[in-house]
Amino acid sequence: MKVKYLKLDKAEGPLIVMNEVRDAVYDEIVEIEMADGEFRTGKVVQIDRDRVIIQVFQGTSGISLNDVSVSFTGKPMEIPLSREILGRVFNGTAMPIDGAGEIYSNNTYNINGRPMNPVARLYPRNYIQTGISSIDGLITLIRGQKLPIFSGDGLPHNQLAAQIVRQARISDEEAGKFAVVFAAMGIKHDEADFFRKVFEEAGVMDRVIMFLNLADDPVVERIITPRCALTAAEYLAFECDMHVLVIMTDITSYCEALREISSAREEVPSRKGYPGYLYSDLASLYERAGMLKGSKGSITQIPILTMPNDDITHPVPDLTGYITEGQIVLNRSLYQMGIYPPINVLPSLSRLMKDGIGKEYTREDHPDVANQVFSAYSRVQEIRALAQVIGEDELSETDKKYMEFGRQFEERFAKQDFEENRDINTTLDLMWELLTILPEQELTRIDPSLVKKYLRK
Amino acid sequence: MAGQGNIIYINGPVVKADHMEDFTVREMVMVGEKKLIGEVISLEKDRGTIQVYEETSGLRVGEKVSGTGRPLSVKLGPGIIGNIFDGIERPLSKIYDSGFKFIPEGIGLISIDESKLWDVEMLAKEGDILKPGDVFAKVQETSMVVHKVMVPPGISGRVVSVAKSGSYTIHDTLVVLEKDGMRNELKMYQEWPVRKPRPVAQRMPIEKLLVTGQRVIDTFFPLAKGGTAAIPGGFGTGKTITQHQLAKWSDADIIVYIGCGERGNEMTEVLEDFPKLKDPRTGNPLMDRTVLIANTSNMPVAAREASIYTGITIAEYFRDMGYNVAIMADSTSRWAEALREIAGRLEEMPAEEGYPAYLASRLAAFYERAGYVRNLNGTEGSITVIGAVSPAGGDFSEPVTQSTKRIVGAFLALDRELAHARHFPSINWLSSYSGYVPMLGDWFRQNVASDIMALRSKMLKILQEENKLMDIVKLVGEDVLPDDQRVILEIARIIKTGYLQQNAYHPQDSYVPLSRQYSMLKVIDRLYDRAYSCVRRGIPLSKIKDEALFSDIIMMKYNTSDEKPELFQELCDRIDRYYDSLESMYKEGAADEG
Ligand SMILES: Nc1ncnc2c1ncn2[C@@H]1O[C@H](COP(=O)(O)OP(=O)(O)OP(=O)(O)O)[C@@H](O)[C@H]1O
Numbered sequence A: 001m002k003v004k005y006l007k008l009d010k011a012e013g014p015l016i017v018m019n020e021v022r023d024a025v026y027d028e029i030v031e032i033e034m035a036d037g038e039f040r041t042g043k044v045v046q047i048d049r050d051r052v053i054i055q056v057f058q059g060t061s062g063i064s065l066n067d068v069s070v071s072f073t074g075k076p077m078e079i080p081l082s083r084e085i086l087g088r089v090f091n092g093t094a095m096p097i098d099g100a101g102e103i104y105s106n107n108t109y110n111i112n113g114r115p116m117n118p119v120a121r122l123y124p125r126n127y128i129q130t131g132i133s134s135i136d137g138l139i140t141l142i143r144g145q146k147l148p149i150f151s152g153d154g155l156p157h158n159q160l161a162a163q164i165v166r167q168a169r170i171s172d173e174e175a176g177k178f179a180v181v182f183a184a185m186g187i188k189h190d191e192a193d194f195f196r197k198v199f200e201e202a203g204v205m206d207r208v209i210m211f212l213n214l215a216d217d218p219v220v221e222r223i224i225t226p227r228c229a230l231t232a233a234e235y236l237a238f239e240c241d242m243h244v245l246v247i248m249t250d251i252t253s254y255c256e257a258l259r260e261i262s263s264a265r266e267e268v269p270s271r272k273g274y275p276g277y278l279y280s281d282l283a284s285l286y287e288r289a290g291m292l293k294g295s296k297g298s299i300t301q302i303p304i305l306t307m308p309n310d311d312i313t314h315p316v317p318d319l320t321g322y323i324t325e326g327q328i329v330l331n332r333s334l335y336q337m338g339i340y341p342p343i344n345v346l347p348s349l350s351r352l353m354k355d356g357i358g359k360e361y362t363r364e365d366h367p368d369v370a371n372q373v374f375s376a377y378s379r380v381q382e383i384r385a386l387a388q389v390i391g392e393d394e395l396s397e398t399d400k401k402y403m404e405f406g407r408q409f410e411e412r413f414a415k416q417d418f419e420e421n422r423d424i425n426t427t428l429d430l431m432w433e434l435l436t437i438l439p440e441q442e443l444t445r446i447d448p449s450l451v452k453k454y455l456r457k
Numbered sequence B: 001m002a003g004q005g006n007i008i009y010i011n012g013p014v015v016k017a018d019h020m021e022d023f024t025v026r027e028m029v030m031v032g033e034k035k036l037i038g039e040v041i042s043l044e045k046d047r048g049t050i051q052v053y054e055e056t057s058g059l060r061v062g063e064k065v066s067g068t069g070r071p072l073s074v075k076l077g078p079g080i081i082g083n084i085f086d087g088i089e090r091p092l093s094k095i096y097d098s099g100f101k102f103i104p105e106g107i108g109l110i111s112i113d114e115s116k117l118w119d120v121e122m123l124a125k126e127g128d129i130l131k132p133g134d135v136f137a138k139v140q141e142t143s144m145v146v147h148k149v150m151v152p153p154g155i156s157g158r159v160v161s162v163a164k165s166g167s168y169t170i171h172d173t174l175v176v177l178e179k180d181g182m183r184n185e186l187k188m189y190q191e192w193p194v195r196k197p198r199p200v201a202q203r204m205p206i207e208k209l210l211v212t213g214q215r216v217i218d219t220f221f222p223l224a225k226g227g228t229a230a231i232p233g234g235f236g237t238g239k240t241i242t243q244h245q246l247a248k249w250s251d252a253d254i255i256v257y258i259g260c261g262e263r264g265n266e267m268t269e270v271l272e273d274f275p276k277l278k279d280p281r282t283g284n285p286l287m288d289r290t291v292l293i294a295n296t297s298n299m300p301v302a303a304r305e306a307s308i309y310t311g312i313t314i315a316e317y318f319r320d321m322g323y324n325v326a327i328m329a330d331s332t333s334r335w336a337e338a339l340r341e342i343a344g345r346l347e348e349m350p351a352e353e354g355y356p357a358y359l360a361s362r363l364a365a366f367y368e369r370a371g372y373v374r375n376l377n378g379t380e381g382s383i384t385v386i387g388a389v390s391p392a393g394g395d396f397s398e399p400v401t402q403s404t405k406r407i408v409g410a411f412l413a414l415d416r417e418l419a420h421a422r423h424f425p426s427i428n429w430l431s432s433y434s435g436y437v438p439m440l441g442d443w444f445r446q447n448v449a450s451d452i453m454a455l456r457s458k459m460l461k462i463l464q465e466e467n468k469l470m471d472i473v474k475l476v477g478e479d480v481l482p483d484d485q486r487v488i489l490e491i492a493r494i495i496k497t498g499y500l501q502q503n504a505y506h507p508q509d510s511y512v513p514l515s516r517q518y519s520m521l522k523v524i525d526r527l528y529d530r531a532y533s534c535v536r537r538g539i540p541l542s543k544i545k546d547e548a549l550f551s552d553i554i555m556m557k558y559n560t561s562d563e564k565p566e567l568f569q570e571l572c573d574r575i576d577r578y579y580d581s582l583e584s585m586y587k588e589g590a591a592d593e594g
């Protein structure tokens, strides 16, 4: 009983408006066939009696008001999923683009997902060793966490994400249960190629699923790309018991697409023209990370976003930080000093770290020693500011030691090769080694018994 | 008869329908074939605008809207405590038990357990005259809460029949009241419209501390039973951890925790931890006095708007029984944003930053439901409201922070710099305040010590002094300052690291009773007095600052305990011994020279 409509009332930006539509369903998918046979998809975003507003994922350019045929599917967007998706490459709307054919499955999945019942969640507690000292030591990643990378244009966020994928250690018996879902939104071709190469070199390509909406792909499509990706991730994690790492980049492009639609709909904007519902919308992506009681799998999310102007108070990083369970913040001046990965640990945070480190997980001294390194490095910033004014020579003896601590922290701890994979013990020992630079009475964050046990002068 | 409307417009959570003449504003309605729960927000001629508390995806024009004949209400009765509900009081654990790991639409209006049998002890007798608020039965709801079954507001009469004490469900009639020939059957539960404050006999002055066991709060920025507080702070500054700490350790009888537009895992964490944690006063599991309301950030936004009303209505109900209730809303900003989102879809005129013009008045009306009161039944009870605020960009000048600041009694400003330095709780001691200090002075003096308020001011003054000195230090370094100023810096450092910083995850340090807070203050005070007087005598700071002593004082929070109060005395004695000998050394030295 599919009814086809042959006339649009209005087409503008990402939206088309149609009149005299009967029985439209809110949020349903519509198929638009153009005169030249091209197919586009859209979604009903508002219904006012028989007047329907449709958001067209591929945009309206080239659409004529009379020469189209629009059919309403009556259903929200659904994608077929099976284990066959492993190793496959799709476009931003989950169409295969690797020439390996369609995905056949009896089961299709609504890409919007549904909110996890908090009672059904399992609180994430197992840490993932990434082999990167700044992360493992100070911003520990937990399986099932959502931990974004806050970056800036030209900073090595892709390398960092790639290094994490390559090194993230999954114990042997679970190696076969590991998958990577990669969602690209508006990134450049060479960036996508970089990731593909990394996955190939790491020999994990057969466990990777890519959803690619690249810079020259339709902007509005970006709205569905991460939803397709997360639906695939949920399928793998909760129906196939896999540990899924989801990389989504670039969230900023995603938000810009959202802003474009919002302004086309003439909605009341909040900050910087972004819609008032940006928070809820981002949450509908990020909250799809986690673990469920009764399922062995997990979804760990590493969204990547570029902060416009390196401004962490910009709505995209700001609202992200309010939803995710911490953030890894990259810093331009560290990068200019030649430090890779240029992670500024002070504004970085892993909220789930507290429950996934320590005696039962990493090592008993981890919480305290991390705390101490944080506080020492933040003291370094104060002293550096002072040294700028009075000169380093004028600093007190203790302050000079802090200056040295700061240097070595950056050069020996934070800095690490793209290929270098440090295990957690190496990282923790390095932290103690750095702390020997400071007078012992400065170690006020560490339990004295641990100081006795671990500090080697 | 309840009306029936016809959907003509759908835009996210906002739905419009015609043929709505028989509906009333704020009426709870069922929307569409799935019977999604909604609420009428405005009526114009035959048209009604409805906000829908569930996902509207799949709804069509032409589906029906049916009325329920009553405003959005919650069921109040045994079965609330220890439970977790969504924004309109639907039980999430029951939904989970029915097999839903993900929250479906159209589950209808379910609430507290209707089939569970409770052991009821009847208190009313035939012939008693009962008025609103009177307690006619008791139920031991959890190990910590005796549920007092009350006559609902607006109902009174003479008891004409009473059930025997025994096991009943909430639907069984326990008492029949008669008045002017009219009969009222009273059950274990009552219903109440969430947007309407429950009546009280009288508001009373605020004069009792809400003990939180958090040093910086109790000592410097105290909360009051019946008071209000806001905790503003950018992301990651510690709002949730602070709220969790208050939910765990404050000396309220009942905790209502509203996760309003925040993370699912944070609710899960409470669900996993609270049953294992013991109340420091009674030793019972903390979950036995706690109720959770969860509308996580990915749950429907209209229910977020309702969630804080659901929470405060539950709080009022337990207050009416004579309990001290503390309610935490994390975060009120998400509630305000829900308001904004719906206002936007209604195409209302936006005021500042897109928020509707009524933001401030709605916020005020919510906080106004806090208070220390005499209840209708003569008992005293209180509601303390503590709201987290999440300012956009961490900038406190935005509308929600500012509107909240004008209303609340205590303002615990979280500071990004402190959080980055891992100084937790990151409550900024210069920009925070508690308006309750004057009202609580007597309480502190009677319940803690006569000199506690003086100590508090003295320490605060040292911190303020330090702040001024730091402006100079930033320019010239510390060494240039005279010793009588440097000693201030040293003591301030001890206050900051040894006292203000409190590690929520450290078993010794997570909760610190007032007696221990006081002892710690006394130790720091002793150190300050003795050190300062040595400076006055011209003894160099390098001698005065004994590294071992100073570091032991900073670490006293980990090394002392409630079981061994003598350790504080030992520290004081050590301070005395050290400075006695230092002073006598210098006296001799001075004598030698002379
Ligand atoms: N009292 C404390 N003791 C130890 N650590 C703390 C304390 N308070 C906060 N933290 C640290 O700060 C982190 C962030 O705290 P929290 O989650 O409460 O921030 P928030 O202000 O609620 O952020 P958001 O607005 O994003 O929800 C915690 O994960 C923890 O690491």
Ligand SMILES: [Mg+2]
Pocket (backbone or CB within 6 Å): B239, B240, B241, B262, B330
């Ligand atoms: Mg929080």
